[in-house]
Amino acid sequence: MIYVVKPGDTLYILAQRFRTTINLFLMFNPEITNPALIFPGQILNLPPTGHSFRLCPVLRQGDRGPAVSRIQFLLRQQGLYTGAIDGIYGPLTQRALVAWQQSVKEINVTGIVDEETWVSLGFECNERPEIVQYIVRPGSNLFSIAIWFGITVESILQVNPQITNPNLVYAGQIINIPASQ
Structure with a gap:
């Protein structure tokens, strides 16, 4: 809305x-x-209310928000998206998504992000428990981890008091990830 x-x-x-x-x-x-x-x-x-939030919402050109940032991030990891991770589903995001869909034989090329597309990019669409543990991957930072899980850096810091410098996480470090907001 x-x-x-x-x-x-x-x-x-x-x-x-x-x-x-x-x-x-x-x-x-x-x-x-x-x-x-x-x-x-x-x-x-408007941010969604608790009952309207979906981890893997349907997205199309013109949409905005953190789910779009997440799809941009996932497409960047595949080497297909080169623009800013700005949460705006514009033509550049659309081109990257279509390229991804064309590369995966099992999904339809629609230019629309549906659950099948999310899953093909390796995203888990099921609800998570309140807090899960995550092993930091090489090259990750709290911003990219937050985008991946659809949460904020601040929410990660709230459940990880051991992180004293938000700019310093390292590969192999185990951190807590709160449920999506």
């Missing part, structure tokens, strides 16, 4: 009105670079 910002709105007011957090608003609206600056007429993606 989307929301058109009205005069007097702030992210704090909107987070209260829609019973969510400012961090979730920022996660679903990566184009916001300054949380203190939104303007009337701006279109925001």
